[in-house]
Amino acid sequence: MLDDAIIVTWTLGVSAAGDPCLAIGEPTVVSADPPVKLLFGPLALESGGKRVEIFNPVMHGFNNEIDRLQAGLSAPAPDEGPDGRGPFQCPDCLSTTFAIQAAVWYQPGAVDLFARKPHLPIPDLFNDFNLHGVCSACGRRAVIAEFDGL
Numbered sequence: 081m082l083d084d085a086i087i088v089t090w091t092l093g094v095s096a097a098g099d100p101c102l103a104i105g106e107p108t109v110v111s112a113d114p115p116v117k118l119l120f121g122p123l124a125l126e127s128g129g130k131r132v133e134i135f136n137p138v139m140h141g142f143n144n145e146i147d148r149l150q151a152g153l154s155a156p157a158p159d160e161g162p163d164g165r166g167p168f169q170c171p172d173c174l175s176t177t178f179a180i181q182a183a184v185w186y187q188p189g190a191v192d193l194f195a196r197k198p199h200l201p202i203p204d205l206f207n208d209f210n211l212h213g214v215c216s217a218c219g220r221r222a223v224i225a226e227f228d229g230l
C-alpha cells in the first residue's frame with residue numbers, strides 16, 4: 081500500500097548524475113508473455129570501466145536495518161560474486177546504456193517513526209527500491225529493477 085508513502089528519487093551516474101551508464105545485476109525473466117526481464121541481486125552502475133555498487137537487497141532497506149539495530153547483527157555477506165551478473169538490455173533495441181533513476185519508498189507512517197525516533201538511520205529505512213532508465217539509443221523508459229518489502 082503506497083497511499084501515504086513517501087517516495088524519494090535520484091538521478092544517478094558513475095562520474096556525474098545523469099551520465100549514461102550500464103545497470104549491472106542478474107538479468108532474470110519475470111514474465112514470459114510479454115517477455116520481461118528485470119535485474120535481481122546486488123545492483124551496480126558501470127561506465128568507462130568503473131563500477132560502483134549501489135544497492136544490495138540483502139543489506140539495505142527497513143527490515144535489514146531494524147534487524148541490525150535490534151539484534152546487533154552485523155551485515156550479512158553481500159549477495160554477489162562472479163556469477164550471472166550482467167548489464168540490463170533495452171527491451172526494444174537491446175542497447176545497454178541508460179540514464180538511470182532510482183526511487184525509494186518509505187511506508188505510510190514513516191514520518192511518525194522518524195519524528196519519534198530521530199536517532200534511527202532514517203535514509204536507510206525504506207521499504208521498496210526501484211531502478212528505472214531511459215535508453216540512450218532509442219529513448220525508451222524501462223523498469224530495470226524492483227525490490228519490494230525490504
Ligand SMILES: [Zn+2]
Pocket residue numbers: 170171172173174175215216217218219220
Ligand atoms: Zn533502446
